[in-house]
Amino acid sequence: MKRLLFLFIILASITTIAQQQYSVNGETYMLQKEVDGPLTLLWNSIDNEYRYFLQKDNTITELKNTEVNGEYQEEYKEVLQLQTSDTSLAVDDVKLTLPSLRDFVVRYNKQVDSTYTSEKKSIQLKTRLGAFVGASNNVYYTNPDNTVLPAFGIDFEIIDEVKLKRHAIVFRFKQLLKNSDYDFSNSEFSLNYRFKFIKRSAIEVFVNTKLVAYSYASRDVIFINSSGNEERITGSGGDLQTPGAFGLGADIALGNGYLTVSYNDIVAIGRESSDEFPVDFTVGYKFNL
Template identity: 35%
Template sequence: MKKLILIAIFLFSSTLIFAQETYTIDGQSVHLKTAAEGPLGLLWNIIDNQYRYFIKTQDHQLVELTNTKNADNAYQEQYKSTLKDLTNNTIDISNVKLSIPSLARFIDRYNSSVDPDYVSMNANFNPEIRLGIFGGITNSPFVGNPQNVKSAVFGAEIEMLMSANKRHSGYLQLRHVAEKDDFKYKTTELSLGYRYRFVQTSRFSVYGDAKFATLNFTKATITGVDDDIISSEHVNETAFDIPLIIGLGADVKLSNSIYANLSYNQIFAIFFKNQGNFSSDITLGLKFNVN
């Protein structure tokens, strides 16, 4: 009974994912299933016991993707040339296979690059994961810093891009602010945040950053003068906050799996007060695709 229920669920899901329409191909009326729909569509079905794949253009023309063998029995991969022509060679084709999942991912990438509102038909949650490392300077604008001393900051993060057009992402970040002789303050911060890419192209993106939860492990020495007597207080504390810190950043694609990153952080916060110094928190880094 359980097997029958599972089969029924699978068949029902398949009808949701792959809608069917009727087309005329080589004078024959055939049903084609839709695996992607947008500026370019991906259609397919098994016709005469063979998988057939088609791209539907914006003017509703069907272009078949083929992969025939030559006289030496080697595949010619004509479908790659076809996809290059249809996308003006703007998306890397080297790793695309003639299969529904691989073709659908390629079409999703292209459609997202030309239509910022494109939504993938792919029902599976398959986020892109990026591992980042970075370093830079900060004046810790939410901490008392009368001399506006700049300290070194470095860290790492895991970022999850959660939609086909890669505009939305969440991240888990670990960063450390180093202590200086003239500014006895250091902290290690673990944070959760969200990014929205309001500029998104195939080569670069610009995003707004909202850090909404932080856990800080802080050590500091506070020095004061009272009646010409210098006193120092050592602080060692752990604090969890929901500050909603706002920043900006940009990613530039260097290769299929590597991005350069520039970030301007801690511009202002909704629930933290600036302590008198405008933010000088700037970092440079690299991000690597890990899936």
């Protein structure tokens, strides 16, 4: 378990995204530089909202699109026109998204500087780290009385904010704890893929697919087998599995991160389960690194 926790710490530390501090209208923000040139594009996710800024000379202006009575005002287009008034670029089709703004700013920089070059980013990796607690009735192992055991663990999530916004890879460590009624414990490290079929600034809802998992179980379980005889399973050991297990979950924006809830391993293609209905819920909190 200590090795797995150490691995999570290493992964988190090597994926830190470089940012710089900027002052905008008396407020200080940590921003990422998306395009650097005569016109510079800055951005970041601040309080779970994507915010974009233009820097020209020493002046930084925020791009906004406020909503009034259900209609968006598109103030950012006026700012784009003012900042690029020395060219004939049209702003009508520019959207307040990172790819659209990036393309516009690069086109402007090329018009005002014939020597300007820009390498288009194919990916923009971001990471999230979280912890969770939960409970499971462990239907994929022998559980004669359908006992629900407590669980806890950590998630490390990798997402791409450019081309694969609805997709994520998650490394998960989950520890299942024994109790007086059911002498079973299990440590599991798994690789998961998530598809976010609902993705909003306030909430993301996803299907989770467990692709591969390594489990190390310790147990002393007495049960009645199919022949009606008492049988006992004892000992400990680990195995590598490709369960193809599916679950559902949601990340709800809260503070500098997300309240995350999930219903795990509802069905597993590569595993045999008991006749009991699967109960495997977790709730936790994750934050942006």
